[in-house]
Amino acid sequence: MSSRRLTDLLSHAYLWFCLILFILPFLALLGYSVTGPGGAYAIENFKYVLGSFGSNLGWSFRISGLTLLLNAIFSLPCAYALVRFNFPGKRFLFSGLTLPLYVPGAVMGLSLVLTYNFTYRLTNSIWGLVFAMTVGTFPLMLTPLVVALKDLPPVYEEAAQCLGATKWQTYWRVVFPLIGPGLSAGLLLSFIIVFNEYLVTLFVHPTGVTTAPLRVFNLVRTAGLQPTTAALAVTMQLISFVAVLAFFRLFGTRYLKGTYLI
């Protein structure tokens, strides 16, 4: 075999080796999650997931949904202003708005729990958790929207207004559909992060609201390794993976540029 073919082969082998390493934890948990007592195969673990952990999954979905909604509400107008209007300090504003992404989770969690306790009095409400998630993933929604708006030539809006549309109509009928992929990218990224979030949740969650990843975290620390916990972890990852796949299928990878998922 020529040395070039050998290097090619080795290269691909190395790549696949790394990729397998990436999904190895997932596969290991997957394998573990279908074992039952005595080493037999058991799908009951997944039924357990839906049953006992169902409330946790429910909370996860609820929090994710609320966060996505808030994120969209806050970032759609903001992205539009950032791209279409001129005002001083734009870069500074954008940096300031993107900063939450770079705050370590523990620090955000601690600062929020203390502020909620002592100033805002927000500890026993689900909204404390939702706003924490919103602020943490806001940049992930804003950036794809900014990218999408930048790609959209202003001529469409100008044409619509020439044809007599009001600003509102222009926005909802022309701009909004055309930035759909960007919005979906933001929704996807926020969903992935919030759905699997356990760190800030650990600090901020109201008693009685335990999202699924937090449940996994607590269980691993207290009950050690259990097939049921593994089943829950596997379910979470599967749901996330399906979401990512669906997005890639529908929209391709263009709009994730700059957000570091791509």
Added chain:
Amino acid sequence: MPTAETELRRRELNRRLLTVGLITPAILLVILFLYYPLVFIFRMSFTDTDSFLSPGGPVFTWANYLAMVGRYWPNVLITFQLAALAMIADLVFGFPFAYILVRKVRYRDLVRGFMVFPMFGALYIAFGMRFIILPGGLATPLFQALHLENAQVLYSLPSVVFAMSIFTFPFMVMNIGTALSNVDPTLEEAAACLGARPPQTFTRILLPLTRSGIVAGSLMVFGWNIGAFAEPLLLGSINEQRSLAWTLYQRGVVQTDYGLSTTMGVVLLILAFTVTYFSLRYSRGALVE
């Protein structure tokens, strides 16, 4: 009678108001739920333990910061160490990966599909790895071949660093990959034509040209890993569990030593911000001008 001038001014004013209206909700959100809390803990870091709550009011003290360079210095050090080692691991293994991905591979989307898995959460990585390394777990034959004890590997620095580097590997690959894709492949071919051996091409051509991507990626990985929480906890011995994020939780939430934990938070924050600031300066592309 409305002149063109006043009409223009009115439009300009409307536009200004609209701009303000559009960006204010986002600004409020970020100030209320990010910046103010950060300022809050900054103030609290100068108070003594939980004197913030005491009837006499907060007691102002430098003691917390002194403790950070005194008693808790090992915590700072181990945090640094873990992040640095993970960064090096990501560099060493990530550069070839990025190179192969950018130069040689046609099935990039498939690779990207695999690469999302680590991003779902360090928790799953740590959990899965714990399961693999456990005595009787999947890696047992491998360890036996290397004459290692499972328990020895499980709660140790290498496994923590390994898990951390898996989690941030995609970030490194993406940064380096972007930089590499901006390097013209014909340059490498030209070097080879002129007689350069591969190591020379690497050090003299690739490295200098991808330097910004390497630095950006390394700093980003480092900054992210400073706040590592699940990996040291689930995979580390007592020594690794001293990393700042977990200690912060212990002291702050469990033991309600607010002064100390907020100090740790501030230290973590300053570290992360500094690192990220330089990382962003090195990476390409401002999205908003």
